[in-house]
Amino acid sequence: LNLGILISGRGSNMESLFNASIDEAYPAKPRLVIANKEGAPGLETAKRFGVEAALIPHKQYKDRRAFEEALHETLTQHEIDIIALAGFMRVLTPWFVGKWEGRMVNIHPSLLPAYPGLDTHARAIEAGDSEAGCTVHWVSEGVDEGAIIGQSRVPVKAGDTPDSLAARVLIAEHELYPRALADACRMITAPSAR
Numbered sequence: 001l002n003l004g005i006l007i008s009g010r011g012s013n014m015e016s017l018f019n020a021s022i023d024e025a026y027p028a029k030p031r032l033v034i035a036n037k038e039g040a041p042g043l044e045t046a047k048r049f050g051v052e053a054a055l056i057p058h059k060q061y062k063d064r065r066a067f068e069e070a071l072h073e074t075l076t077q078h079e080i081d082i083i084a085l086a087g088f089m090r091v092l093t094p095w096f097v098g099k100w101e102g103r104m105v106n107i108h109p110s111l112l113p114a115y116p117g118l119d120t121h122a123r124a125i126e127a128g129d130s131e132a133g134c135t136v137h138w139v140s141e142g143v144d145e146g147a148i149i150g151q152s153r154v155p156v157k158a159g160d161t162p163d164s165l166a167a168r169v170l171i172a173e174h175e176l177y178p179r180a181l182a183d184a185c186r187m188i189t190a191p192s193a194r
């Protein structure tokens with residue numbers, strides 16, 4: 001399947017997908033990376049891996065719909081089959097989600113349904129949780145609410161700060177995302193049971 005990756009920043013999860021896809025047998029081929037933020041370091045990483053990288057700065061569009069139409073058009077022009085959101089920090093409207101329903105996945109740095117939204121690590125520490133982790137899920141209209149494809153757990157350790165916990169979770173993200181995306185690809189391409 002042709003993979004499109006949407007990023008806003010660093011792109012380390014994107015890079016974990018690139019590395020997995022070096023294996024010929026991996027079910028998704030990264031074809032296009034789109035960033036919504038100028039200067040997103042991940043754009044340079046994509047080019048270094050030889051993947052086409054495009055900037056579609058949301059600020060230059062009159063509203064969310066116009067931005068998403070540009071995204072959609074670029075993705076369809078590149079014949080993208082499946083989208084992976086990887087640190088993409090824009091909420092997508094029901095219009096865009098509807099166009100890509102069942103073909104778009106996201107990684108979130110918490111054990112959903114716990115802690116949707118931002119500041120997940122600070123909230124997990126504040127709550128005194130003994131475990132944290134990350135989730136890959138299908139994207140649905142509700143933010144961080146879609147069906148779960150896979151999760152990975154890490155301990156919260158005494159003295160953890162949001163940054164130290166984020167670093168531990170990020171290692172788990174890099175292992176989980178390629179695996180869960182491959183599972184998602186198999187769900188799309190599997191012959192229907194009926």
Ligand code: GRF
Nearest residue numbers: 010011012013087107108109
């Ligand atoms: C990751 O922790 C991801 O789960 C969260 O934002 C971070 C993005 O990191 N949504 P990167 O851009 O993939 O390095």
